[in-house]
Amino acid sequence: MSSVSTQVIDDILVVLVNNPPVNALSWHVRQGIQDGMEKGLADPSIKAIVLRCEGSTFIAGADITEFGKPAQGPDFNAVLNMIEMAAKPVVGAIHGTALGGGLETAMVCHYRIAVPSAKLGVPEVKLGLLPGAGGTQRLPRIVGIEAAATMCSLGEPVAATKALAMGLVDRLAGEATLAEDAIIYARELIAVGPRATRDLPVQGDVDAIENLKTVNARKWKGFDAPYANLACVEAATRLPFEDGLKFERTEFLKLMGGSQSAAQRHMFFAERQAAKIDGLPKDLPLRPVNAVGVIGAGTMGGGISMNFLAKGIPVTIVEMVQENLDRGVAVIRKNYEASAAKGRFTTEQVEGMMALLTPSLRLDALADCDLVIEAVYENMDVKKEVFGKLDKICKSGAILASNTSYLNVDEIAAATRRPQDVVGMHFFSPANVMKLLEVVRGDKTAPDVLATAMATGKKIGKVAVVAGVCDGFIGNRMLSKRQQPAMQLLLEGATPAQIDKVHTDFGMPMGPFQMSDLAGLDIGWHRDPARIESIRDGLCAAGRFGQKNGKGFYDYDEKRVGTPSAEALAIIEEFRATSNLPKRDISDQEIVERTLYPMVNEGYHILEEGKAQRASDIDVVWIYGYGWPIYRGGPMFWGDLEGAGKIVEALERHGVPVAASLKAKA
Numbered sequence: 276m277s278s279v280s281t282q283v284i285d286d287i288l289v290v291l292v293n294n295p296p297v298n299a300l301s302w303h304v305r306q307g308i309q310d311g312m313e314k315g316l317a318d319p320s321i322k323a324i325v326l327r328c329e330g331s332t333f334i335a336g337a338d339i340t341e342f343g344k345p346a347q348g349p350d351f352n353a354v355l356n357m358i359e360m361a362a363k364p365v366v367g368a369i370h371g372t373a374l375g376g377g378l379e380t381a382m383v384c385h386y387r388i389a390v391p392s393a394k395l396g397v398p399e400v401k402l403g404l405l406p407g408a409g410g411t412q413r414l415p416r417i418v419g420i421e422a423a424a425t426m427c428s429l430g431e432p433v434a435a436t437k438a439l440a441m442g443l444v445d446r447l448a449g450e451a452t453l454a455e456d457a458i459i460y461a462r463e464l465i466a467v468g469p470r471a472t473r474d475l476p477v478q479g480d481v482d483a484i485e486n487l488k489t490v491n492a493r494k495w496k497g498f499d500a501p502y503a504n505l506a507c508v509e510a511a512t513r514l515p516f517e518d519g520l521k522f523e524r525t526e527f528l529k530l531m532g533g534s535q536s537a538a539q540r541h542m543f544f545a546e547r548q549a550a551k552i553d554g555l556p557k558d559l560p561l562r563p564v565n566a567v568g569v570i571g572a573g574t575m576g577g578g579i580s581m582n583f584l585a586k587g588i589p590v591t592i593v594e595m596v597q598e599n600l601d602r603g604v605a606v607i608r609k610n611y612e613a614s615a616a617k618g619r620f621t622t623e624q625v626e627g628m629m630a631l632l633t634p635s636l637r638l639d640a641l642a643d644c645d646l647v648i649e650a651v652y653e654n655m656d657v658k659k660e661v662f663g664k665l666d667k668i669c670k671s672g673a674i675l676a677s678n679t680s681y682l683n684v685d686e687i688a689a690a691t692r693r694p695q696d697v698v699g700m701h702f703f704s705p706a707n708v709m710k711l712l713e714v715v716r717g718d719k720t721a722p723d724v725l726a727t728a729m730a731t732g733k734k735i736g737k738v739a740v741v742a743g744v745c746d747g748f749i750g751n752r753m754l755s756k757r758q759q760p761a762m763q764l765l766l767e768g769a770t771p772a773q774i775d776k777v778h779t780d781f782g783m784p785m786g787p788f789q790m791s792d793l794a795g796l797d798i799g800w801h802r803d804p805a806r807i808e809s810i811r812d813g814l815c816a817a818g819r820f821g822q823k824n825g826k827g828f829y830d831y832d833e834k835r836v837g838t839p840s841a842e843a844l845a846i847i848e849e850f851r852a853t854s855n856l857p858k859r860d861i862s863d864q865e866i867v868e869r870t871l872y873p874m875v876n877e878g879y880h881i882l883e884e885g886k887a888q889r890a891s892d893i894d895v896v897w898i899y900g901y902g903w904p905i906y907r908g909g910p911m912f913w914g915d916l917e918g919a920g921k922i923v924e925a926l927e928r929h930g931v932p933v934a935a936s937l938k939a940k941a
């Protein structure tokens with residue numbers, strides 16, 4: 276298998292990598308580069324070497340699919356040392372992305388030339404790893420301590436133009452003339468000679484490392500990799516190069532052997548897998564989506580519209596009442612201006628997006644839309660009425676989508692004569708921020724409608740996951756399996772703070788009761804203060820609706836910081852007394868067993884019913900929709916780490932019916 280070839284252009288040897296789709300450093304690529312280098316170094320007529328890639332990108336890193344498998348081909352570090360210590364100048368010619376092991380390869384090249392659109396970075400921290408082939412020792416020698424620490428610990432790439440200013444790139448090539456420009460540059464360097472990166476001094480302020488820890492403490496809570504990355508960069512400031520490499524190796528192997536990186540690598544592939552629809556051809560023709568309609572200018576309708584406007588897709592937003600329409604449009608503008616204030620958009624871009632928005636009080640303004648997304652009040656009769664009208668108004672072939680978060684999409688579709696064109700597109704609030712999109716496939720949803728909804732989700736920057744029609748689809752269905760036992764545990768003696776702490780210590784952004792207070796305790800409340808049938812009724816009867824009025828399960832200050840509430844605890848106590856349940860001490864382990872294990876169990880039920888395509892999709896839903904910590908890989912991946920046997924034993928001990936497939940796995 277040859278994924279690396281060489282070309283001789285007078286006295287220059289070009290080593291050309293071609294390993295689609297992203298020129299990952301598979302063993303045969305490492306072998307090919309080594310062979311190419313040996314050829315170039317041994318041939319006296321060759322005065323300089325260019326390393327370049329075919330296809331859409333330079334090397335995008337080590338081949339992640341090889342991790343954990345028996346090693347094949349040459350050791351990566353040996354290949355890198357050969358390039359770095361070469362007696363002839365070696366130029367790295369970069370286009371697309373130079374990431375991870377790809378940037379490490381470029382950094383052992385003595386010089387780097389890149390097209391302006393290229394991106395360079397070390398994203399390993401996003402895989403729970405660090406640049407383990409000298410990246411943490413060579414990068415600070417090229418760009419300085421602060422920039423290296425930032426790039427390694429945050430994992431964000433830099434544009435070639437910025438890399439030029441940082442010294443990471445030595446020259447920019449013409450966007451379409453990289454091959455030629457690299458040859459010209461290499462020829463100029465023959466007289467200059469090689470420049471080994473390891474010999475460069477480490478410069479800059481080591482205090483930058485501590486500053487990064489301080490600034491990112493909240494974001495990095497629970498993560499190992501960012502700190503390991505910074506420890507390696509810090510080591511580069513005080514250890515000789517070879518000792519720094521050894522330090523890096525030790526830290527790398529620790530991370531590679533840990534569950535966090537296994538979880539984050541699982542998520543790397545899970546996110547890409549989620550985009551695939553089993554049984555549908557990859558190249559199924561999609562329906563055009565060049566004009567979108569949104570019904571409802573409330574929080575969800577506004578957020579949904581912003582996603583499309585930000586991608587240059589015109590939106591017609593419809594409301595019933597002028598006042599609501601004006602408020603909705605004003606909120607969209609305010610949100611964009613807030614983002615512009617943070618430098619995300621220019622004022623011109625904000626005006627450009629707002630110009631693509633057409634407010635209307637008339638549903639028939641949506642007649643020519645390719646996709647219409649309904650985001651009105653969660654009531655089946657209202658939904659049916661709206662879809663009945665859309666059925667008469669919208670052009671043939673238009674996709675009719677509902678943003679319902681739990682109602683039956685098949686029932687909504689049945690309100691039209693074209694159920695094949697109806698699909699659920701369940702966005703998460705705030706819809707312009709949250710990355711998850713549950714695309715709900717109805718019984719009659721046409722394959723191209725499903726595929727178009729999924730592709731549209733990707734186009735507007737969402738991670739789209741196929742869900743089947745059932746109560747709460749994937750995410751909310753599993754959420755209810757956490758909320759219900761959490762309430763029961765309150766009755767048996769636990770407190771909201773204890774239960775929430777178990778979840779935040781686990782890595783969730785908030786626990787069941789903090790989440791309820793955020794959502795609002797009065798959502799769906801029967802509004803009869805005399806009717807106390809649950810703790811929530813008791814809290815609502817006492818006027819405790821959650822964060823929105825400063826009191827719920829917790830009391831909230833003006834900054835919405837919650838503290839345990841004596842009144843809420845008294846209401847819980849009073850309700851427990853009426854339920855005659857004995858109060859007892861409840862361990863944190865029991866809370867995990869009764870609030871997290873049932874979610875895993877429900878995941879197996881969802882798979883058994885075919886409401887999710889694969890277990891990893893469920894993990895994607897929980898990480899991108901509910902803040903499940905990515906270093907735990909999602910409920911299904913975590914369930915495997917916990918062990919099916921342990922989960923089944925605990926569920927049975929707590930009287931929870933166990934899914935057959937989970938029991939089988941145990």
Ligand code: T1G
Binds near residue numbers: 339
């Ligand atoms: N290894 C193996 N497969 C990879 C891969 C990789 N590094 N990168 C991408 N793929 C597959 C991916 O699964 C998908 O497959 C296809 O390529 C297209 O990817 C020693 C330890 C480069 C920006 O973290 O960020 O180097 O789904 O859909 O949107 O220090 O891929 O089609 O079957 O994402 O155009 C560090 C990972 C590795 C970069 C392109 N590198 N890749 O985005 O396409 S660790 C990374 C990306 C390392 C060293 C360490 C993106 C991309 P399939 P895609 P894209």
